[in-house]
Amino acid sequence: MLVKKIFKLKNLRYLLLVFLSACIENAPLDSLSPEGPYARSIDELFWITFWIAVVIFVIVQGALLLSVFVYKEKPDSPEPKQIHGNTKLEILWTVIPVLILAAIAVPTVRTIFDLAREPENALKIEVIGHQWWFEYKYPDYGITTANVLVIPADKPVRLEMWSNDVLHNYWVPKLNGKRYLVPGQTTYLNLHADSPNEFWAQCGEYCGLSHSKMRGRVLSMSQSDFDAWVKNQQKDATAFSADDLSLAAEGQQVYLNAGCTQCHVINGVWDVQGDRIAPNLTHFANRNVFAGAALKNNPENLTKWLANPAELKPGTFMPNLELTESEINALIAYLETLK
């Protein structure tokens, strides 16, 4: 009967696992479905630890329940033997955990150093944390972009990261663990995606009001697609001439005159030396998300955003410029040309 109970307990655990795996589907931030070698090495380590923990869990909880069921007070229970301890047992249950932990420690330490090592011939990308968006720079190609990180598939990339303000924490669960972005220091993280795909990123460390909306996307592409992307990114935007009467050209005027240029650069239209505090918009339409990847890039969201940014991202540094509806429409038309 007791044996049956223990088996039931085990089944419960399996049931839980089934439950768990049923819910894993379609979770874009799932850390348990790795899609690259770094994340996979972590995943393997996690499952080794997990199963050891399950065995210990079953033994300890089993012993707990067993002693409760067997030694529960009954009317005819005798007074128990007064046992004060057992040195052999003490040694045993000190040494066995030490051995188990030692077995976990070896692959742990090895993986720590494997993950930290700089991969050979890796593409270097700089990641700069801002409240509340990630900026990406490709020093080899002279590209500055935001929110969507584009990487070649099946190749390692090396991220060099720092923060412009507070602590942030860069996390692409399907590609690797987290790493902090610290003001005044550089930290490193390697990413490697198996195949072309889209991944979600999320800031892990609490970084103020819109921490939960500091998200990102990682696009891994085949080498040829990536090369094409690089080529496109290196192009400047084409400025509309002053006598162009299209809606998009009107939008460019809004961009130039309404105050957007205080913070946003569009190469070829409004070039300034040095950094601006907001995302570079040169290839805005090329990105499927905006506002720290919290919003899908579509006219509906853009309308809401431009009408009052703080409504969608509390604390944002983008002011409400009190744009009129027609100005907003023009601006959106213009932004859509920035492929």
Added chain:
Amino acid sequence: MTKIIEPNKQSNIFKRPSSETGIWSWITTVDHKRIGIMYGYAAFFFLLIGGLEALILRIQLSQPDNNFLTAAEYNAMFTMHGTTMIFLAIMPISAAFFNYLLPLQIGARDVAFPRLNALSFWIFIFGGAFLYSTFIFGTAGAPDGGYLAEEVGWLGSAPNGGWFGYQPNAGLKYSPGTAMDYWAIGLQILGIASLISAFNFITTIINMRTKGMRFMRMPVFTWMTFAVSFLLAFSLPIIAIALFYVTFDRKFGTTFFLTEGGGDPVLWQHLFWLFGHPEVYILILPAFGIVSEVLPTFARKPLFGYAAIVFAGFGIAFIGFGVWAHHMFASAISPVAQAGFGLSTMVIAVPTGVKIFNWLGTIWGGKIKLNTPMLFSLGFIGMFVIGGLSGVTHSVVPADTQQTDTYYIVAHFHYVLFGGALFGIFSGLYYWFPKVWGKMYNETLGKIHFWLMLIGFNLTFGPMHWLGLQGQVRRTWVYAEETNLQFWNIIVTIGAFIIAVSIIVFMINWIFSKRNGEKAPFDPWDARTIEWTIPSPTPVWNFSKAPEVKSLDDFWHSKYDEDEDGRAVRKESADQMLIDLEEEGLNPSENIVLPNPSYFPILLAAGLPFLGYAVIYKSIPLALIGALFLLIGGFGWGTEPLEEEVEENLEHE
């Protein structure tokens, strides 16, 4: 007929307080039992507030992209939930147990410094009130240059930088307003309270043990009090200094943690967790102690491996100072440091395991009575094991870089601090209820409380494991619908409300039983330690004469012998002995000298919030008022003898 000597009620500055009942008797009391009870009620009050904050958080998270709370409100709520539960609920509720039980367990009449004890309680009260006054006076807003669509409101004007206050986000530039000042200075004040009681308990344990109460005969709860007091004494100065740095950064323009001034935000993490990790053991070791008392009593067996449990406790306390960077595995630390702290974190699992196995050894072969305190203690083992095992997965550094800052961590530490510490505390509340109130609690309601809480707890925190692994980050005001996290979040919220219901059951039981419960015998559990040799409720003088202890579990051995098989056999003299004990406990035969009540602890403590406000608002008048309180309190205290002219009275007799 009791013969408590009536002191001559004069003093130098004020008339010595003389109330023995009513509110003034509580305000001026230096009796460790009354202080313990006040600690308990105050901490439970804050537990309710912290719980309310948790429910508000859970309503917000029950739906994706919910707008029940604004971001500012959500951030304030989770900051205050963590800060409240740790500093205003669990720590002081442990202090309640220390205060009430420690002198009783070592056979003392009071703690070593009764007035200091009152002082630390009042500082705690004023510190808590000061921290919560942020809801009235505090201000918060967007970082410099940022915009908010709406005002933060009163709910959002509380501290919002997290209980961990990571810099520079919690600095002035990114957390403007005064709310984070309330946090930093509030914790500073609360720290003083804990430091004072730590030294008080250390002195009490070293100096005030009764005859024969050698160290290795002390109950495990006393041992854990000892360990926690050392942890407090060594870890609080670290956070005190770090909080001074923060306050100076925020108020006086220093740059300890600001990169632009040559400071280092990672330094704050190191200082905070060098305190913060021992703090975890400060929260859990008292529960270890409680469970180590409850299990042997209701298994009717001695604690298995007493020495192992004691030394494992100190091992945990010691190693607890060497694992802090495991809170920072994803931060800017080198692989060598990651490996080192990963290994030390694994090491701390060993003494923890030793404790769990010894507790299992204690109940194995026993005669287990499944009443409410025992259920909570058994539940404690079951839940704590889960928290311990998920803790080991954090020591696997690469895996931790996936788990850190997600709900997996939230699940882990709630299994440790709720399933562990709080279950242990509830076990203790039921176990010593008869001793404190002289009444029995209602067993049925107690069991309903336990089962509701066990179910609610697991529904709340179990699913958080996979929510975290599936990518729900901590401190997240909203989560996107596309992340597919809604299902378990609803379950979690339902679980949280079940916990709330169980707490209501507990309160009903408490209030009802305290008033109308059955009268409790002085040894209702057939217990083992000497606090059960005195009447229930504990008389004001504790022991009518200092007990003499001949062994570990002395009270048990005075009732039971062992037969050839080693089974317990009740002595024939036991019944008569118990009758005599009660008789003697109620009617002390010798003169009893008790420390006298005093106004000065509360007066002195009242100065601290004024000093806090003075720093926040840079106000000299407020500083002077605060200083005045300190001066009057300190001077009056210094010139007031602990026992008013008692010795002289005795000489005259």
